[in-house]
Amino acid sequence: RKKIAIMTSGGDSPGMNAVVRACVRMAIHMGCDAYCVYEGYEGLVRGGDLIKKMDWYDVRGWLSEGGTLIGTARCMAFYERAGRLTAAKNMILNGIDALIICGGDGSLTGADRFRAEWPSLLDELVSTGELTAEQIHAYKHLNIVGIVGSIDNDLSGTDATVGCYSALARVCMCVDLIEATASSHSRAFVVEVMGRHCGWLALMAGVATGADFIFIPEKPREDNWREEMCNVVQEHRKLGKRKTIVIIAEGALDKFGNKISSEQVRDLLADKDGLALDTRITTLGHVQRGGTAVAYDRMLATLQGVEAVKAVLEATPETKTCFIAITENKIVRKPLMEAVLDTKEVAKAIESQDFDGAMALRDAEFSE
Numbered sequence: 001r002k003k004i005a006i007m008t009s010g011g012d013s014p015g016m017n018a019v020v021r022a023c024v025r026m027a028i029h030m031g032c033d034a035y036c037v038y039e040g041y042e043g044l045v046r047g048g049d050l051i052k053k054m055d056w057y058d059v060r061g062w063l064s065e066g067g068t069l070i071g072t073a074r075c076m077a078f079y080e081r082a083g084r085l086t087a088a089k090n091m092i093l094n095g096i097d098a099l100i101i102c103g104g105d106g107s108l109t110g111a112d113r114f115r116a117e118w119p120s121l122l123d124e125l126v127s128t129g130e131l132t133a134e135q136i137h138a139y140k141h142l143n144i145v146g147i148v149g150s151i152d153n154d155l156s157g158t159d160a161t162v163g164c165y166s167a168l169a170r171v172c173m174c175v176d177l178i179e180a181t182a183s184s185h186s187r188a189f190v191v192e193v194m195g196r197h198c199g200w201l202a203l204m205a206g207v208a209t210g211a212d213f214i215f216i217p218e219k220p221r222e223d224n225w226r227e228e229m230c231n232v233v234q235e236h237r238k239l240g241k242r243k244t245i246v247i248i249a250e251g252a253l254d255k256f257g258n259k260i261s262s263e264q265v266r267d268l269l270a271d272k273d274g275l276a277l278d279t280r281i282t283t284l285g286h287v288q289r290g291g292t293a294v295a296y297d298r299m300l301a302t303l304q305g306v307e308a309v310k311a312v313l314e315a316t317p318e319t320k321t322c323f324i325a326i327t328e329n330k331i332v333r334k335p336l337m338e339a340v341l342d343t344k345e346v347a348k349a350i351e352s353q354d355f356d357g358a359m360a361l362r363d364a365e366f367s368e
């Protein structure tokens with residue numbers, strides 16, 4: 001009987017529990033044993049109770065639970081070869097050689113490395129007498145499949161990551177709440193949203209709430225962003241708008257690559273010699289990440305979980321490590337490292353202030 005393990009890693013995102021539920025149930029449906037690794041890579045390294053066999057009913061009700069019920073952690077030990085050696089040993093002692101990981105690009109890159117190193121880890125375990133040749137015999141290859149769980153929607157090659165639409169819904173709900181009080185007091189609000197180096201949440205929230213102005217890393221503002229923003233806001237005020245909403249991504253930059261902060265934007269809107277708006281900052285923070293998943297994320301997680309089990313069962317030593325994407329509404333398998341490298345190219349272009357290059361890469365990604 002094939003034994004498939006599922007784990008969540010990196011920052012949690014809504015829908016991760018639905019991924020775990022789908023993988024566990026699909027694995028059982030396919031006649032395999034399903035395992036959950038608790039606490040991300042930490043669980044692989046520590047083993048013991050953190051690697052647990054799951055039954056069909058263990059994941060009952062998980063669709064509507066927020067966060068990740070099997071825990072997640074940033075595991076320093078797994079960065080070291082010694083940690084990965086122990087992880088490999090724990091997997092073999094539990095009879096596991098197929099792993100589905102739901103996490104961000106960092107977690108999935110770690111998984112690809114683990115897979116590449118697997119044969120040499122096994123050799124070392126045998127040569128140091130930790131395991132015998134008989135013990136490793138049936139575990140020559142490690143099959144790994146990734147599912148991207150992140151609120152940032154920052155991985156190239158997939159239209160949506162599990163959790164991004166839930167976070168977007170939360171941001172929109174919060175902006176709606178803020179709008180009521182903004183309008184009552186005729187105030188301006190600078191709403192800071194998450195996303196790390198990616199502006200997807202800020203951009204989509206801007207579109208979905210009709211914000212007056214947005215700041216995102218991929219399209220930095222020209223040097224005259226101050227006048228530009230004030231003109232737009234003033235225009236809207238002239239049309240009778242009693243509320244001003246500016247959405248700023250936490251990674252927002254100007255065209256010189258300098259960070260634009262919420263405080264800078266607030267001070268400008270409040271400037272006595274300018275618009276003189278009574279202005280507040282609301283940093284939404286982790287409310288964007290916690291809480292239950294919207295229907296789209298539950299559905300995406302379920303479809304991707306099912307596909308991940310199929311992919312892990314069909315993988316051969318020759319196939320590249322893949323992740324499950326959604327492209328033009330189809331659930332597809334894609335090579336993991338290509339997507340990770342494309343994502344890094346965008347980040348690199350932004351870092352080196354090649355903003356046209358970054359936009360071209362993102363455009364190419366959307367028209368893929």
Ligand code: F6P
Nearest residue numbers: 011104150151152194195196289
């Ligand atoms: O990647 C998800 C994310 O929520 C980012 O949007 C944010 O920058 C980061 O994680 C926050 O990380 P932490 O929860 O470790 O503060």
